[in-house]
Structure formats: structure tokens, C-alpha cells
Amino acid sequence: MHKIDIFDTTLRDGEQSAGINLNTAEKIEIARQLERFGATIIESGFPAASPGDFDAVQRIAGMVKNSIVTGLARSVKGDIDRAWEALKGAEQPHVHIFLATSPIHMEHKLMQTPDQVVENAIESVKYARKFFPLVQWSAEDASRSEPEFLVHIIQKVIEAGATTINIPDTVGYATPHEYGALFKYIKENVRGIEKVKLSAHCHNDLGMATANTLAAIENGATQIEGTINGIGERAGNVALEEIAVALHIRKQVYGVETDINLGEIKRTSQLVSQLTGSLIQPNKAVVGKNAFAHESGIHQDGMLKNPLTYEIITPELIGDASTELVLGKHSGKHAFKDRAIKMGFDLSDEKLKKAFVEFKKLADRKKQIVEDDLFVLLTDQQIQD
Ligand code: KIV
Numbered sequence: 498m499h500k501i502d503i504f505d506t507t508l509r510d511g512e513q514s515a516g517i518n519l520n521t522a523e524k525i526e527i528a529r530q531l532e533r534f535g536a537t538i539i540e541s542g543f544p545a546a547s548p549g550d551f552d553a554v555q556r557i558a559g560m561v562k563n564s565i566v567t568g569l570a571r572s573v574k575g576d577i578d579r580a581w582e583a584l585k586g587a588e589q590p591h592v593h594i595f596l597a598t599s600p601i602h603m604e605h606k607l608m609q610t611p612d613q614v615v616e617n618a619i620e621s622v623k624y625a626r627k628f629f630p631l632v633q634w635s636a637e638d639a640s641r642s643e644p645e646f647l648v649h650i651i652q653k654v655i656e657a658g659a660t661t662i663n664i665p666d667t668v669g670y671a672t673p674h675e676y677g678a679l680f681k682y683i684k685e686n687v688r689g690i691e692k693v694k695l696s697a698h699c700h701n702d703l704g705m706a707t708a709n710t711l712a713a714i715e716n717g718a719t720q721i722e723g724t725i726n727g728i729g730e731r732a733g734n735v736a737l738e739e740i741a742v743a744l745h746i747r748k749q750v751y752g753v754e755t756d757i758n759l760g761e762i763k764r765t766s767q768l769v770s771q772l773t774g775s776l777i778q779p780n781k782a783v784v785g786k787n788a789f790a791h792e793s794g795i796h797q798d799g800m801l802k803n804p805l806t807y808e809i810i811t812p813e814l815i816g817d818a819s820t821e822l823v824l825g826k827h828s829g830k831h832a833f834k835d836r837a838i839k840m841g842f843d844l845s846d847e848k849l850k851k852a853f854v855e856f857k858k859l860a861d862r863k864k865q866i867v868e869d870d871l872f873v874l875l876t877d878q879q880i881q882d
């Protein structure tokens with residue numbers, strides 16, 4: 498079993514979500530929780546972006562001891578200088594430099610030739626290494642870059658001193674097969690790639706970020722990047738809680754481990770949602786409100802007989818309260834009786850039958866049955882008589 502590093506970018510790429518803006522105090526609170534969560538690296542912001550972000554990165558760098566703290570920089574000296582100012586107080590100063598490598602970005606955004614981009618990348622990595630012991634270099638839009646060009650530029654930045662190479666699927670365009678194949682190709686063609694960390698960074702535009710990240714791990718990624726609850730630009734980044742749980746539950750398939758403290762997942766997810774104001778969709782994998790809720794009678798009956806019938810992850814694993822058997826129109830008598838007993842009602846079979854008939858009528862009228870509804874129903878004179 499080898500270790501995969503978890504690079505959390507909730508405070509940088511996650512904060513790039515439309516409508517999210519965290520102040521320094523909020524960033525610090527999240528960074529402390531990410532440390533408890535077990536993130537190997539916390540990307541705490543983009544120091545050159547604003548004085549507020551600089552302040553947050555500097556304070557987090559001075560405070561967090563169990564995770565490496567990093568900050569983002571464009572491939573320009575001014576950004577790297579600003580990052581050093583903010584991060585020099587960290588235990589292990591780390592900077593994350595990015596530069597686009599796809600034809601569309603080089604020509605229309607950077608307005609540089611491929612040769613100029615290579616020169617620019619070499620220069621910025623060499624410059625950063627004068628200060629930082631750890632330099633991550635990202636090939637922005639890597640999944641839409643020419644693989645041969647990618648191999649060439651990666652080779653050059655490793656020679657210039659990069660300690661981590663990141664291969665982002667910036668616009669969430671790759672399929673799992675393509676993204677995995679790209680990692681394989683890089684591993685097979687870049688000399689010295691085994692001496693640096695190789696990182697995956699997936700966006701979720703086509704809903705494939707989790708599958709793509711797992712494909713990268715299968716093909717040699719040693720670090721993966723993502724955010725809590727999958728927040729991020731457009732459709733977001735890969736949700737780290739999904740990866741952590743998938744690697745744990747399917748250990749035999751992936752054969753890797755992480756330092757993530759799975760019991761901190763729910764707390765971390767709730768904190769990020771509260772402070773960012775970004776709501777979690779009810780059916781979100783792992784952390785959604787319904788992730789452990791079972792409504793249908795067949796499922797509830799199975800769960801009461803043996804939870805393994807329908808539950809591959811226990812709520813306890815992620816630090817959540819217990820499984821919920823939601824009572825609704827699809828629920829069966831078994832779950833209904835179980836809930837009545839838990840609420841303190843010990844009904845005869847006949848009363849239970851009557852109450853169940855009334856419950857089904859109510860469930861047809863109401864979207865969701867709450868405990869108060871059940872209480873009124875179970876104390877109804879007609880049922881009690
Ligand atoms: O998605 C992306 O390409 C990024 C880079 C800054 C690494 O977030």
C-alpha cells in the first residue's frame with residue numbers, strides 16, 4: 498500500500514466559486530479544520546490576488562503545523578515574491594505556480610509561442626527555488642494540451658527544480674480513460690518523473706471529476722487535489738470526501754491509503770457549507786442530507802434485517818449521526834412499527850394496522866412525514882380505542 502497526498506484547495510479554487518467570499522477569520526477556521534481532517538497540503542489562497550488573501554495565507558502559514566501550507570502564483574516574479582512574503586513563516590514553504598500549456602490558452606490567453614511558454618516556465622521555477630524548498634508546477638489546461646509538448650515542458654521544469662508536477666483537467670473535459678492514459682504517458686516518457694510528486698486536479702463540468710481522479714490514481718498519480726463538498730469554479734472541483742471514502746471502501750481495488758481522518762468528514766463538510774453559504778444538494782454523495790436516508794419499504798425492511806443490504810458506507814465512518822429510515826408513502830409496516838417503538842408506543846397488532854392505514858393516507862397528502870405528524874397520528878383516539 499502506498500500513500501497518496503491530499504492537496505486541499507477549498508480556500509483557493511473552492512473560493513473561486515461564484516458567490517463565495519471568505520474573510521481571514523473564516524479562512525483560518527476552515528484551515529484549522531482541514532488540518533484535523535488530515536489534508537497533506539492546504540492551498541490557503543492566492544497572495545498576489547488581494548491584501549485580504551495575502552493576510553489569510555500569511556496567518557494560516559504561521560499557524561498550521563500538521564499540514565503543508567501553500568499559495569498560488571502566476572508564472573511571474575511579482576507573484577512569486579508576494580507568495581514568499583506570505584509563506585516564508587511556514588514550516589515547509591511551498592508555492593504553487595501555474596502556466597497554461599494548451600494551444601488555445603497559449604495563443605489566445607497568454608499570447609506566447611510554445612517556446613516562450615517553456616522559457617517562462619523554466620525561469621519561474623528556477624526563481625521560486627531560490628526561496629522555496631517545495632515548488633509545485635501546474636500545466637493549466639493540461640488535458641487539452643499536446644501530450645508531446647506536455648512531456649517536453651514537464652521535463653524542463655523538473656530539471657529547473659520543480660518538486661511536484663500537476664496535470665489539471667482545468668475545464669473538466671477529459672474522460673476517465675483519457676485522463677488515466679495521459680498520466681500513463683507522462684510516467685512512461687518523462688525522465689526523472691519518479692523523483693517528483695505527480696498530481697491530479699479535476700473539475701466537474703461533465704460530472705466526471707471523481708472518476709477522473711480515481712483513473713489518475715490507477716495510473717500513477719501520487720497526489721490528488723480537490724475541495725470539500727466539491728465547491729469550485731463553474732461545476733466545481735472533485736469532492737475530496739468522495740475520493741477519501743472511495744479509496745477506503747475500495748482499498749482492494751486502488752491499493753493506496755491517505756492520512757485523511759474519515760471521522761472528520763461530516764464536521765468539515767458542515768463547516769465549509771456554513772461559512773461559504775454554499776448549500777449541499779440533498780443527494781450529494783457521502784455528505785448529502787439523504788446520503789444515509791432510506792425511504793422505500795423494501796430498502797427499509799432490508800436495512801432493519803441487515804444494514805449491509807443497502808448501505809456501503811456507514812454514517813459513523815464519516816462522523817455523522819446514524820442512518821435515517823425516512824417515513825414516506827413508500828415505507829413499509831416494518832419501518833413504521835420500528836419508529837413507533839422508538840417513539841415509546843407499544844401498539845397491539847390491530848392498532849398498528851389501523852395506524853398504518855392512516856399513515857399511508859397522510860403520506861399521500863404530505864411530502865414529508867415528521868415525528869410530530871407521527872405523534873399526532875399514534876395518539877389519535879380512534880387508534881387508541
Ligand atoms: O484548474 C486549474 O487548472 C487550476 C490551476 C490553477 C492549477 O486551478
Ligand code: ZN
Pocket residue numbers: 510665667698700734
Ligand atoms: Zn482548478
